[in-house]
Structure formats: structure tokens, C-alpha cells
Amino acid sequence: MVVLEGVVVKREAQRIDVLLEGKVLRGIPRGKVRTSERIYAGDIVSGYTEGDGIFVIEDIKERKNLLIRPPVANVDCVIIVSTLREPEFNNFMLDNLLVVYEKEGVGIYIVFNKVDLLDKEGKEELKRWSNIYENVGYKVLAVSVITGEGLEEFSNIFEPGIYVFAGPSGTGKSSLISAISGVDLKKGEVSRKTGRGKHTTTGVSLLMLEGGVFVADTPGFSKVDALKFIDRENVKDYFREFRNYVCKFKDCLHVKEEGCAVKEAVSKGEISAERYKSYLRIIS
Ligand SMILES: Nc1nc2c(ncn2[C@@H]2O[C@H](COP(=O)(O)OP(=O)(O)OP(=O)(O)O)[C@@H](O)[C@H]2O)c(=O)[nH]1
Ligand SMILES: [Mg+2]
Ligand SMILES: [Zn+2]
Known part of the structure; x- marks a missing residue:
């Protein structure tokens, strides 16, 4: 056979x-x-x-890698879809996700969707967060499925491979995939309406776009705990910006140790205080 x-x-x-x-x-x-x-x-x-x-x-076939959250094998790149509004931005969840994906060694994009909902203050907030993550070295995009803003730039990022759309519930993962693929995921999908009248993705599904690109739509989550996947003492290795600093002690956890170069960098504003706060909260 x-x-x-x-x-x-x-x-x-x-x-x-x-x-x-x-x-x-x-x-x-x-x-x-x-x-x-x-x-x-x-x-x-x-x-x-x-x-x-x-x-x-x-x-x-032997897997190249396996993401657990969301569960997808052979992933090339994760697109973390976030929003500033509806739902409110949760930087702690984003930092947990980044740690988990850094460990898997996959490519990472951070996409802020629903920028159409932002007033002047919201736009400033978006700029502030985008700067923080860009300074760490992440690629950050701002888009709106409603107005189409940023969608062309977004659709140009894809190369052959498996792209996973991940992130909190309701940020617009399915909507974004529909927008770039032209496939209305809400119609053909097994989806259920929640009390708020939203479509919630249930299983994981991969859609084939042109040129060997697969995009995976996955259910959103409300909570992610990096410590479920990574030992406490290793979390620091997955905060990219910490790697540039050499502390007095080689096994420094950057908490209360003497001669900690990371803490010094935070106090000088070289490392974002928000990111450092997330780090402390993850390992606490
Ligand atoms: N204002 C605005 N609303 C949007 C935008 N993109 C999506 N939405 C709306 O946000 C809601 C959630 O969108 P979905 O695409 O279902 O979100 P999801 O991330 O797939 O959600 P889960 O499958 O539950 O994780 C829907 O009502 C969309 O119409 C946008 O750019 N702007
Ligand atoms: Mg969805
Ligand atoms: Zn240190």
C-alpha cells in the first residue's frame, strides 16, 4: 500500500x-x-x-516543535494579537506569553488590533507600549480590521510556514485571519455564540493561504502562567533585554542581589519598569 x-x-x-x-x-x-x-x-x-x-x-512525523499554549505543532512564528481596548490591554499576560514563546525559539510578532477604538489618549498609550516592546527587539504592528489600517503591512509579513494567531479572547484573531485570507471563519466554523453575542473559536484550525503559508486560528485564553512551562530560575533567560547585562553573581535572579546590573538598568530607565515588574510577578 x-x-x-x-x-x-x-x-x-x-x-x-x-x-x-x-x-x-x-x-x-x-x-x-x-x-x-x-x-x-x-x-x-x-x-x-x-x-x-x-x-x-x-x-x-517528528515535530520541529510543539507549542502547548495554544496547542500547535511545527510552528514557525507566533502572532500575538492584543488590544488596548475591548478587551483592555493586559501587559502581564503578554509578558507571560513572550516568555513561553521565547523558550520555544519561534518567531514572534506583536499585533495591536482595534486601533480604530483609540482616542488621543489611547493612541499615546499605544505608542508607549509599542516603544517598550520594540526596544526589547520585538516587531510590533498596529492594525484595525474595521478601518483596514495597517492591514497591508501586516499581510506582507508572511513567508512559507506555520503562523499561529494567539492571544486573549476577543482581540480579533479570527477577524484578522478572515481579513487577510478572505475566508469568513465565522460562517464555516463550528462556533458558538457567547452571552455577549461574540463568536468564540473552539478547536485549532489551520488555513492554507497562497505560497505555502498556513495560519492557525486558535481559541483565546484569559490567563497564562509561564511558570507552568518554565522553571522559576530560568525565566530571566527569556526576557531578551536582560541578556545584555552582566551581574556580579552569575546566577543572579535580578531580585535583591548585590551588584545586579539588571536592576541598575531598570533604575536608569534602560530596561522598562513595566517589563521588570512583570518579571518579578512571574517569579513570585
Ligand atoms: N472595533 C473593532 N472591533 C473588532 C476589530 N477586529 C475584530 N473586532 C470585533 O471584536 C470581536 C472579537 O473578534 P474575534 O475575531 O472573534 O476575536 P478572537 O480573538 O478570534 O476571539 P476568540 O476566538 O474568542 O479568542 C468581534 O465582535 C469583532 O467584530 C477591530 O479592528 N476593531
Ligand atoms: Mg476566534
Ligand atoms: Zn542581576
Whole structure:
């Protein structure tokens, strides 16, 4: 029998969809894959087709990486979608996410959506936060799905690979994917309306754009705790801006130690006080 290879483009509860030669088939794990392994969106799976649109999965190709939050395999880049308003910006959550993704070594973009909602004060706030993250070395974009502002620049970032849209609930991940792909995710999707009349993404699904680009829409979260994924003493390694400083003690945790160059940099304003506050709160 010919062994075929497909990509898992949807993972939700018991459902696994496999994209094979442009067609979406229902994936059914068999043998050791069924009993001892979990399959994630983004996985490359091998097996054979059977009857009515069934793909029997016999094996999973070794993963390049595996994000746990959100659960997607073989990720090239994470696009963290945030907002200043609706919902209010939560920099502590963003800093937790950044730590988690830094550890995975994936590319990272920070995209502030819903800039149409910002008044003068809001725009200043946006500039202040953008500067903070750009100074750390992150690529930051500001967009609005409603007005189209920034969307052209945003759609130009994509190169072949898997891009995961992550971030708090309601920031506009699904809306952004719809805007750049032209696919209305809210229609074809299994989505439920919450009390506030919003569509909430449930499972993870990958959409194929032109030129080998896959984008993963994922459910938003309300809380992320970096310590679930990283040991307390290693968190400092994933604050990029701390790496430029050499403290008196090699194992300095940058809390109360004598001769801490990171703390000194915070007091001089070289390192953002907000970022440092997040760091202390993560490890506390
Ligand atoms: N004002 C404004 N509203 C937007 C914008 N983008 C999305 N929205 C609205 O924000 C709400 C949430 O958008 P979604 O795209 O469902 O957000 P999501 O991040 O996919 O949410 P989850 O799937 O729950 O994580 C919807 O009512 C959208 O119409 C924007 O640029 N401006
Ligand atoms: Mg969504
Ligand atoms: Zn230190």
C-alpha cells in the first residue's frame, strides 16, 4: 500500500481533519498512534486513505516543535494579537506569553488590533507600549480590521510556514485571519455564540493561504502562567533585554542581589519598569 503524507489542519475534541492533496479528509488514528500519542494541528501525519473521505493515520512525523499554549505543532512564528481596548490591554499576560514563546525559539510578532477604538489618549498609550516592546527587539504592528489600517503591512509579513494567531479572547484573531485570507471563519466554523453575542473559536484550525503559508486560528485564553512551562530560575533567560547585562553573581535572579546590573538598568530607565515588574510577578 502507498503511504501518503498529509497535514493536520483541524484539531477539535475528537475531530482530526487532514489536508491531503488539496482535499480535507477525516483523520482516524490507528495502532500505536491511537493508543500512545496525541495528534496536534500542524502535525504531518502518514497513512492511507480509506472509503468515504477517511485518512487512516499510522504515524506522526517528528515535530520541529510543539507549542502547548495554544496547542500547535511545527510552528514557525507566533502572532500575538492584543488590544488596548475591548478587551483592555493586559501587559502581564503578554509578558507571560513572550516568555513561553521565547523558550520555544519561534518567531514572534506583536499585533495591536482595534486601533480604530483609540482616542488621543489611547493612541499615546499605544505608542508607549509599542516603544517598550520594540526596544526589547520585538516587531510590533498596529492594525484595525474595521478601518483596514495597517492591514497591508501586516499581510506582507508572511513567508512559507506555520503562523499561529494567539492571544486573549476577543482581540480579533479570527477577524484578522478572515481579513487577510478572505475566508469568513465565522460562517464555516463550528462556533458558538457567547452571552455577549461574540463568536468564540473552539478547536485549532489551520488555513492554507497562497505560497505555502498556513495560519492557525486558535481559541483565546484569559490567563497564562509561564511558570507552568518554565522553571522559576530560568525565566530571566527569556526576557531578551536582560541578556545584555552582566551581574556580579552569575546566577543572579535580578531580585535583591548585590551588584545586579539588571536592576541598575531598570533604575536608569534602560530596561522598562513595566517589563521588570512583570518579571518579578512571574517569579513570585
Ligand atoms: N472595533 C473593532 N472591533 C473588532 C476589530 N477586529 C475584530 N473586532 C470585533 O471584536 C470581536 C472579537 O473578534 P474575534 O475575531 O472573534 O476575536 P478572537 O480573538 O478570534 O476571539 P476568540 O476566538 O474568542 O479568542 C468581534 O465582535 C469583532 O467584530 C477591530 O479592528 N476593531
Ligand atoms: Mg476566534
Ligand atoms: Zn542581576
